[in-house]
Amino acid sequence: MKVEFYKHNLEEDDIQRMVDVCRGVFLTTGQQTKAFEEAFAGYLGARHAVGVTSCTAAIHLALLAVGVGPGDEVITTPMTFAATANCVIYTGATPVFVDVDPETGLIDPEAVAKAITPRTKAIVPVHLYGLMADMRRLKATADAAGVKLIEDCAHAIESERDGVRPGQLSDAACFSFYATKNITSGEGGAVVTNDEHVARQVRLLRQHGMSASAADRYTGTYRHWDLEALGWKYNMTNLQAAMLMGQLSRIGELWGQRQRVALRYEAAFRGVEGIGFPAVVDGARSARHLFTIWVAPERRDQVLADLQARGIGVAVNYRAVHLLKYYRETFGFSRGMFPEAERIGDATVTLPLYPKLTDDEVDYVADGVTTAVVAATSA
Numbered sequence: 001m002k003v004e005f006y007k008h009n010l011e012e013d014d015i016q017r018m019v020d021v022c023r024g025v026f027l028t029t030g031q032q033t034k035a036f037e038e039a040f041a042g043y044l045g046a047r048h049a050v051g052v053t054s055c056t057a058a059i060h061l062a063l064l065a066v067g068v069g070p071g072d073e074v075i076t077t078p079m080t081f082a083a084t085a086n087c088v089i090y091t092g093a094t095p096v097f098v099d100v101d102p103e104t105g106l107i108d109p110e111a112v113a114k115a116i117t118p119r120t121k122a123i124v125p126v127h128l129y130g131l132m133a134d135m136r137r138l139k140a141t142a143d144a145a146g147v148k149l150i151e152d153c154a155h156a157i158e159s160e161r162d163g164v165r166p167g168q169l170s171d172a173a174c175f176s177f178y179a180t181k182n183i184t185s186g187e188g189g190a191v192v193t194n195d196e197h198v199a200r201q202v203r204l205l206r207q208h209g210m211s212a213s214a215a216d217r218y219t220g221t222y223r224h225w226d227l228e229a230l231g232w233k234y235n236m237t238n239l240q241a242a243m244l245m246g247q248l249s250r251i252g253e254l255w256g257q258r259q260r261v262a263l264r265y266e267a268a269f270r271g272v273e274g275i276g277f278p279a280v281v282d283g284a285r286s287a288r289h290l291f292t293i294w295v296a297p298e299r300r301d302q303v304l305a306d307l308q309a310r311g312i313g314v315a316v317n318y319r320a321v322h323l324l325k326y327y328r329e330t331f332g333f334s335r336g337m338f339p340e341a342e343r344i345g346d347a348t349v350t351l352p353l354y355p356k357l358t359d360d361e362v363d364y365v366a367d368g369v370t371t372a373v374v375a376a377t378s379a
């Protein structure tokens with residue numbers, strides 16, 4: 001049996017929506033982008049959504065929009081994809097890592113509070129694998145210190161924790177529609193915010209800082225535009241938006257299928273020696289973006305190889321960012337600085353998780369994992 005790491009959920013309707021865009025005149029940011037932005041903001045109960053080219057672009061622009069720049073410090077987690085911390089560096093600010101909760105891999109709110117300095121400008125929690133960080137505690141810390149809160153929601157469209165959804169307690173929430181995400185346009189992202197100023201800044205900066213978009217300039221009569229600020233080329237296109245629209249309308253059903261797969265894995269691995277997985281927090285709904293298990297670090301790479309030999313697609317989310325070459329060499333980070341993130345980074349194996357996985361495939365993966373772990377242990 002071969003089990004792919006990921007399969008997308010595009011249906012004929014989604015493809016037809018893209019074909020319709022292609023048959024029209026306007027391929028870049030326009031009517032379909034606007035319609036998706038409204039639908040996405042509506043889904044999250046937020047006032048604004050601004051479509052961009054990636055979550056990386058979203059985090060970069062959100063940080064700029066709240067005023068992060070050279071000389072500032074931004075507190076974030078090393079248990080994430082490099083993009084989160086890279087965006088801090090793009091603004092000229094310095095990423096300050098704090099360690100994570102050993103049970104969930106989420107940023108530790110107490111460690112965040114201790115890391116605040118007069119230079120701290122923002123906190124960027126990551127809702128790892130789909131489980132939200134403790135936003136109520138982070139919000140209290142951010143308010144007490146007078147710093148901004150930007151959520152990395154790359155994994156967290158459908159999430160909720162303690163009655164809070166992404167974007168409700170932060171200055172901005174940043175989403176990814178990358179190829180393996182819960183809804184996807186291959187590449188894509190969005191900034192969601194209730195703050196008028198943040199929305200306006202992100203809209204401006206996603207298109208070079210131009211005072212009028214291409215749609216403004218070319219539908220109807222030509223208008224001159226000005227360059228109000230130095231921005232980037234990060235605007236979402238109509239094609240991306242068309243691909244996302246139908247997936248967004250099916251998101252509840254798609255989440256239900258992810259939940260089915262995740263619960264089946266959890267039932268298979270619960271109590272099995274040598275296999276752990278992140279805790280499920282009471283009062284939280286995980287978006288179930290990734291399903292990761294934790295195995296003994298010295299056996300992890302063997303388990304990865306064994307699963308691939310069985311035709312099972314795997315990944316590692318993530319090796320701790322501070323131990324990646326660029327971060328070690330640029331900032332002098334070394335092993336031992338954030339032990340919980342390092343332990344998780346050394347132990348993690350990500351298994352296939354997507355709505356199309358059948359129960360038989362899930363069982364094949366779960367059996368393969370158990371056998372691989374036993375084999376690695378006795379080797």
Ligand SMILES: Cc1ncc(COP(=O)(O)O)c(C=O)c1O
Nearest residue numbers: 054055056081083154176177178
């Ligand atoms: C936690 C996290 N943050 C940020 C990103 C960046 O997203 P994008 O690829 O859309 O730029 C990713 C992407 O995989 C991610 O997993």
